[in-house]
Each structure stands twice: as structure tokens, then as C-alpha cells.
Amino acid sequence: MISLPLVAIALLPFTFAARQLDAGVVHAPIVRRSHSNRVANLPKAVEALRNKYRYQAANVKNPNLKRSSTVAIPITDEENDSSYSGVVSIGTPPKNFNLVLDTGSSDLWVATTSCTSCGSDIPEFDPSKSSTYKATSSPLKIDYGSGWVQGTIAQDSVTFGSFEMSQELLAATDFSSGLIDDGLSGIMGLGFASLSTLNTTPFWEAFYNANDLSEPLFSFYLERYVNQPNVICAAPGGTLTLGGTNSSLYQGSIEYLNLTGPQSYWSLTVSSVSVQGKTINIDSSSGLAAIDTGTTLIGAPALIAASIWAQVPGSVELIGDYQGLYGFPCTTDVTVSISFGGTNWAISPLDMNLGTLNDTMLGNVNTTSRMCVGGIFDVSIDSGPAWIIGDTFLKNVYSVFRASPAAVGFAQLASGLSSSNGSSDPNPVQVTGSTSPSTCSTGSGSSTSGSTGSGSASPNKNVAVSVALLASVAGCFTLFL
Numbered sequence: 001m002i003s004l005p006l007v008a009i010a011l012l013p014f015t016f017a018a019r020q021l022d023a024g025v026v027h028a029p030i031v032r033r034s035h036s037n038r039v040a041n042l043p044k045a046v047e048a049l050r051n052k053y054r055y056q057a058a059n060v061k062n063p064n065l066k067r068s069s070t071v072a073i074p075i076t077d078e079e080n081d082s083s084y085s086g087v088v089s090i091g092t093p094p095k096n097f098n099l100v101l102d103t104g105s106s107d108l109w110v111a112t113t114s115c116t117s118c119g120s121d122i123p124e125f126d127p128s129k130s131s132t133y134k135a136t137s138s139p140l141k142i143d144y145g146s147g148w149v150q151g152t153i154a155q156d157s158v159t160f161g162s163f164e165m166s167q168e169l170l171a172a173t174d175f176s177s178g179l180i181d182d183g184l185s186g187i188m189g190l191g192f193a194s195l196s197t198l199n200t201t202p203f204w205e206a207f208y209n210a211n212d213l214s215e216p217l218f219s220f221y222l223e224r225y226v227n228q229p230n231v232i233c234a235a236p237g238g239t240l241t242l243g244g245t246n247s248s249l250y251q252g253s254i255e256y257l258n259l260t261g262p263q264s265y266w267s268l269t270v271s272s273v274s275v276q277g278k279t280i281n282i283d284s285s286s287g288l289a290a291i292d293t294g295t296t297l298i299g300a301p302a303l304i305a306a307s308i309w310a311q312v313p314g315s316v317e318l319i320g321d322y323q324g325l326y327g328f329p330c331t332t333d334v335t336v337s338i339s340f341g342g343t344n345w346a347i348s349p350l351d352m353n354l355g356t357l358n359d360t361m362l363g364n365v366n367t368t369s370r371m372c373v374g375g376i377f378d379v380s381i382d383s384g385p386a387w388i389i390g391d392t393f394l395k396n397v398y399s400v401f402r403a404s405p406a407a408v409g410f411a412q413l414a415s416g417l418s419s420s421n422g423s424s425d426p427n428p429v430q431v432t433g434s435t436s437p438s439t440c441s442t443g444s445g446s447s448t449s450g451s452t453g454s455g456s457a458s459p460n461k462n463v464a465v466s467v468a469l470l471a472s473v474a475g476c477f478t479l480f481l
């Protein structure tokens, strides 16, 4: 019943050769972890997105539902916006785990106590303590671009918000190093069933199919910490509303854009990008984009990434390990907006600046300015979505993932929430969740379950200073692509 539907991939070398490889659709959630800084981790992350996948048809199950309608689920921002997680309860009695919330994949997996490669910082689910756990002996491996997870297919009670069902999941016994960050225990896929390696209906879609969502959609507000002066491993990071939208989180109307192509990824078509005031029109043949909360940055086709950065004076294509990424003078505010056929949605310059490159990272790139790394890179995918629109973009809008009619919607964030107009003003981060920002100093402090109170991370309006800190302070940092 279960065959591995993915073309295998293992880590491709980060070279032009990788671009010749083909087949299938890029799979989005790639998780990279390291205790070194963000800029140092970028090459591995870019490499990861170049891996290729295929997907299988869905096998719709009949979930055993407990009724609900709309629920707001707090999101945790992991490591300065590198990823966003939510609490998912598994088993009977239920145990809480922080899982990556990923619109770019469609499987649910959790690390178990049988995990051989999980470090002590990965909270594990103990199947023997759950009275509703149903084991199988069917092994399964799920490949992600930067790694894999394997285990056995199982089923258990899963609760997310107040929604509960008996869900098929992967009980993970092993995963590749760095696939998830400390404090997290797995991934909850929020894509469509056709992408599922388990060949099952994703949690959200089961409730949609059963008409149990008050509206056939879910919505994200993602907070911004990339500009924070503090070293942040985990902090209140926004809200996922399952089954509805929350009108306090956005203003104006929601612009819905029909999905492009079949329901697999949440795919739109990029129609134009504007950079430093200049508009670049995108041919529809190179505009297919996966809208992916599980990806940190924005991946664009090679030629388009080059045209984008050509509008930023002094920018350079990086070389060696950093090939595919671009550097630009740190004093420049890079203002980019993206249209999917309607509004030009602006990205804050804060999100376009990932930190400073030191001399080693620059190699023999010839420049006299202090250079920073940009948030748009050349992902060079040969088939499937040409673009991966990740959190660098999604932090700037309220986003709605609607199953019927199938669309992704964007709206301007409510005033007082993170800037959505591309101004260089970072705006204070709103601390709305139930967790407080935690630091990385112990290297293991990113588990947020049980912490309380509302920390106040003070905004740092001096971009240059915060950028310098990014590069000079070595905290734990994960880049999810």
C-alpha cells in the first residue's frame, strides 16, 4: 500500500549540475539547524530547495470527528522567523508537541520514544502510554529536500485547537540530522492530500471534507522578530485560525487569487515583482509559485532573481557555498513587492535583509561596502513551482488558504501589527501568544510548552545595528526552506 512516492534526492551538491536534474515537484519544508549564525547556514538551506519530488494521488479517509467550527491556534516563532510552530496534542491522554506548521507538505509526523537519532532536546511521543494508539508494521520514509524522516505508519487521536480526530501519522524512529529544530517534535503538513507520502488526508482537509469548518479555509498571521535586538529562540509568533479569518488581524478586504493548477501545493502565479520602484513582469511560464509557511525565504527562478537584484545598486551574486544568494550594501533598504495578478504586496526591507557577510563568506567577490544577504535567492527549480514564497513574504500580509473555491487570499495586516507597506519602520512586535520569548544561550531553550507570561521584545528601529548583531551573535538558528 505504501510505496515511497518521492524521487530520491539526497543532498545534491550545490552546483549548476543540480539544476539539470529533474523530475517532479519541489517539496518545500526543509529544515536546517545549526548553532552558528543565520548567514553561515544559508548555503545548506538553498541547496535543500533544489531537490526534486513527485507526488501521488490521494486516499481519502473517513475521519472520526468531534465537532467544532473555528479555532484560533497560537503560533510560536522559532529563532527570529526561521520557522513557525504550533501545539498539536497526540494520544490518550493527550500529550502536547510543537510541530512546524507547513503549507508546503501534507503529512503529520512526530518523533517517538523509539527514535534512535533524536537528541535530548526533541520531546518524544511515547506510543505505549496512549490507549488509542494503533500501530502497524508498515515502514515509511518521507523525504524532504534537506533530509528525511522514517518510522512506521500509525494512527492515534490528534487534537489541534479544539479539533480532534483519529489521524494517520508517521511514528518517527529516525530522522536525518537537522531536519527539525530543538524543542520541536515534527511537522504538521497543511497542503492537500495529493502531496501526502502517507497517502492520507491531512488533518485540516479531513475537517474540510466533513464540512466541519465554519468556513472552508484557514488563515495565518505571522509575526516578525528578524529585527529584534534580543537573541530569540522561540517567541509568540502569530495566529493560525482554522475554519475562519479574524478581522482584528487584517484591514480592508481579502484579495483571493484562484489556485493555479491542481490542488497539491497552495500554488499561485507570480505576475510581477517590483524592486526599488522598478517593475519586472513575469512571464506566466516562469511564475508558478508555492505559497509555503514552512519555507523561511523566497526562492525565485535564476534569471528573475538576477533581474531583481540588478535593480539594487552594488548588489552581487555570491559565489562558492553562497552561490544562488545575493549580497547588497547593508546601508540599502531593499523594497520589493510581489503581485499574483492583483495588488502589489510589499515586503518590509527588514525581511529582505538576513544579516552581514564576513570576508570568508564573500570569497573573492570584489566590494568595498559592508554586504548583507538578501531574502530572495535563485532556487533554480526545473519543474513544479518555479517560486517558493515563504515567510519573508508571508510575514507582511494576512494570508488565507481557502479550499473552496480553491484560492489563496492576502490582506493588509491590521494597523499596529507588523508593517505590510514596505516601510523601513519595523513596527513593534505584538506579543500575542501564551509563550514568552526565550533565549538561545543554553542551546536547548526553544521548547515553549508550559512557559507563560508575555515577554516584551523591544523593537529595534536601527536596521544597521540589528543586522550587525545578527552576524556577530552566534545563537541557535534554523533555516527552514
Ligand SMILES: *[C@@H]1O[C@H](CO)[C@@H](O)[C@H](O)[C@H]1NC(C)=O
Binding pocket: 037, 038, 079, 080, 225, 226, 227, 228, 229, 230, 231, 232, 233, 440, 466, 467, 469, 470, 473, 474, 475, 476, 477
Ligand atoms: C535574532 O536576532 C538578533 C538580532 O538581530 C540576533 O542578535 C540573534 O542572534 C538572533 N537569534 C538567532 C537565534 O539567530
Ligand SMILES: *[C@@H]1O[C@H](CO)[C@@H](O)[C@H](O)[C@H]1NC(C)=O
Binding pocket: 071, 072, 246, 247, 248, 249, 432
Ligand atoms: C482575533 O484576534 C484578536 C487579536 O489577536 C484576539 O484578541 C481575538 O480573540 C481573536 N478572535 C478570535 C475569534 O479568535
Ligand SMILES: *[C@@H]1O[C@H](CO)[C@@H](O)[C@H](O)[C@H]1NC(C)=O
Binding pocket: 258, 405
Ligand atoms: C476563480 O474561480 C472561480 C470559481 O471556480 C471562478 O468563478 C472565477 O471566474 C475564477 N476567477 C478568475 C479570475 O479566474
Ligand SMILES: *[C@@H]1O[C@H](CO)[C@@H](O)[C@H](O)[C@H]1NC(C)=O
Binding pocket: 036, 037, 040, 358, 359, 360, 361
Ligand atoms: C565568517 O563567519 C564564518 C561562520 O560564522 C566563520 O567560520 C569564519 O571564520 C568567519 N570569517 C571571518 C573572516 O571572520
Ligand SMILES: *[C@@H]1O[C@H](CO)[C@@H](O)[C@H](O)[C@H]1NC(C)=O
Binding pocket: 419, 420, 421, 422, 423, 425, 427
Ligand atoms: C507604512 O507603514 C508605516 C509604519 O507602520 C507607517 O508609518 C506609514 O504611514 C505607512 N504608509 C502607508 C502609505 O501606509
